[in-house]
Amino acid sequence: MKSLNWKLCSLALAAGMSFFTSCSDDNNGTGGENGNGIENGATLKGTITSDVTLKAGNSYKLSGEYIVENGATLIIEEGVTITAIGDDDIVDYILVKQGGKINAVGTADKPIVMTSDLKEPGAWGGIHICGKAQTNVGSGVSEIGDAAYGGNDDADNSGTLRYVRVEYSGYAFNPEKEANGITFYGVGNGTTVDHCEAYKGSDDGFEFFGGTVNISNMVVVSCSDDSYDWTEGWRGTGTNLVAYQEPKATLGYDCDCLIEADNYENDFTATPIAHPTLKNLIFVGNGSTENKRGIRLRRGTQVTIDGAKVCGKGNAVTLESEETENALLAGTSKLKNMTVDSKLKSEKGIYTHEAFVAAGNTVDTSLAYDSFEAIKAECDWMSGNWVK
Template structure:
C-alpha cells in the first residue's frame, strides 16, 4: 500500500471512518436471519463464538472491543455482504481474536461478490512498537502502537481471506490482513490472502511472528512492511498468476520500508525471514523492494518472475547491507540485484558464496519446489530446521487442501 499520507487526506478519511464504524450502536451482533444464516452487523462488545460449520453474513465495519474475545471455530464461513457499506473486522487494542481452523476445515472469509476489492478484510491493532508515533488504522480509525512487544492479540490459524482490498480512495485500501503494532504474543500460522486488490499482508510496526503464509494474485504487494516491523517469518509464498488470466497486473512480491517519512526512524524495521518462494507475473516491476531505511535478514529464498527480482534503495538500507547489519544469504534470483544508490551492488550480493543469480527454476503446482543448500536457523526455537532454499518442498506441500 502506498502510505505517505497527507494530513488533509487523513482528516477526510477520519470523518468517513467514524461514520462507518461509530454511527452504528455498540450492541452484540444480531441473531439468525431468515434462511438460517447469522448476521454480524454491530460492534462486538461481549465474548462471541462463531460455531463450527456455520455460515455468517458480515455487513458493515465490525469492531471487537477491548476486553472482548471473538472466537471462530473450524469450518466457519464468513461472507461479506456486498452493498453500500464497507465490510471488515477490526480487533481493537486490548481485544482478541481466537480463529483456529484446520487444514481439513479452514476458516473462510470471503464476499458475495467474487472479485478483488469486494470487502475490507481483517485488521488487528496491538500495543507493540511503531516508529511512527501514535497511529490510527487506515480503515476503522482505531488506535495502535505502544511499548509492549509481547502483546497478545490472539491466534490465527488456517484462514483463507478472499477478494479483499476495498478502496476508500487511492491512499486507503484494505489488505487481506493488516497487522498494526501487533505483538509477538500473537500466534499467526497458515493464512492465505487470495486475489485481493491491495496487499496480501501488511505490517505496520510491531513484533508479530508469522509462519506458513501464502499471498496469491494480490494486485498490489503480496507482503508489505513499514513503521519498524521486526518480527520473524518462515515458509512464505507469494504467487502471482499471469496477467492475462487475472485481468490486472501485480506490484511487488515484497515491498519493504522502515519509514517513508523518516528513513532513520527507530526502532528500525529488521525482520528475520527464512524459506520464501516469491514468484511474480512478469513486467518491469520489482520483486523484493528493500527501501526507506529498512533492514532485513533474508535466508533460503527463491525470487523469480519480475523484471527486477531484488532492488535496494536509500542510503540507510544499502549501508546496512554493505556493513552486514542486514544479511542476504542462500538467496537465489532469476536475475540480478539492482542498486539505486550504488552502495550495495550485485557484486556484493554474489560475493556471498551461498547466493545465486540468473537461475532457472522448475516448479510444480505453481510454486512447489526447492533448491538444495540452506541456512539452519533452528537455534532460534521459532524456526524449523531446513537445508534448502524455498518455502514448499516437493512431497511436503503444507499448502495442500486449505488454500486456493
C-alpha cells in the same frame, strides 16, 4: 469491481450508521444468540464488547463494520465461512481494537474462510488488528476504522490466526486507503499467526505497521498490489513464506512487488528500525519488465533473509536507499542462500550485485515455476484444503 464513487458514498453511509451500531449492546448479529454464540446463517455487524463464538462449520454474513472492542474476544471455530455482502451499500470489514482479540483457529482440512459473495478483487475490507507493540511513529491510527495502535508492549497478544483464508479483499475506501487481506498494526509477538492465505485481493496480501508479530507458513496468491508489505519498524520473523502471482495472460492484471519494505517513509532512520528475519521463501512474480520489482528494500529498512527463490520480475531484488544498502554492507542486514533469476539492482551503488554473489547467493536465469501446484509440491506444510 465497485466504482470509486460508489465506494465513497458507501463510506459516508457507513460513517453515518456508526453511531447507531456503536450504541448498541453487543450488536453482533441478527438471528439471535446461542449462549455466547451467534446462530448459523446470522449477519455479523456492529460492535462486540464481550466474547462471541462463531460455531464450527457454520456460515455467516458480514454487513458493514464488525468491531471487537477492548476486553472482548471473537472466537471463530474450524470450518466457519464468513461472506461479506456485496450489494448492501455498506463497507464490510473486521477490526480488532487494542486489548481485543481474535481467536480464529481452523484446521488444514477445515479452514476458516472469509470471502465475499461478489468473488472479485476489492469486494470487501479484510481483517485489521491493532496491538500495543512498538512502532517507530509512536502511536498511530489505523487506515481503516481509525483505531489506535502502537505502544511499548512488544509481547502484546491479539489472539491467534491459524488456517485462515481471506479472499477478494482490498476494498478502496478512498484513493489513499485500500484494505489488505490482513493488516497488522503494532501487533505484538504474543499473537500467533500461521497457515494463513490472502487470495486475489486488490491491495496487499499481508501488511505490517511496526510491531513484533511473528508469522509462519503464509501464502499470498495474485494480490494485485504487494504480496508482503512492511513499514513503521516491523521486527518480527517470517518462516515458510510463499507469494505467487498468476500470469497476467490468465489473471487479467499485473501485480506489484513480491515484497515492498520500508522503515518509515518520512524518516529513514526512525527507531526501532524495521528488521524482520525471513527464512524459506518462494516468490514468483507475473511481470518481467524492467520496472517490475520482486523484493524491493527501500527507505532505510533492514532485513535478514536466509533461503529464498525469487523469479518472474524484471529485478528480483532492488535496493533503493543509502541506509538500506549501508546496513547490508556492514553486515547488519543479510541476504544469504538466495537463488534469483536476475541481477541485484543497487540504486546507490553501495551494496552491489558483486557483493550479493560474494555472500553466497546465486543467479539462475532459468529459475521459474510454471504453476502454483509446482510450488505446493515443494512445500508439505501447504497440504490440505486451506490453500486455494
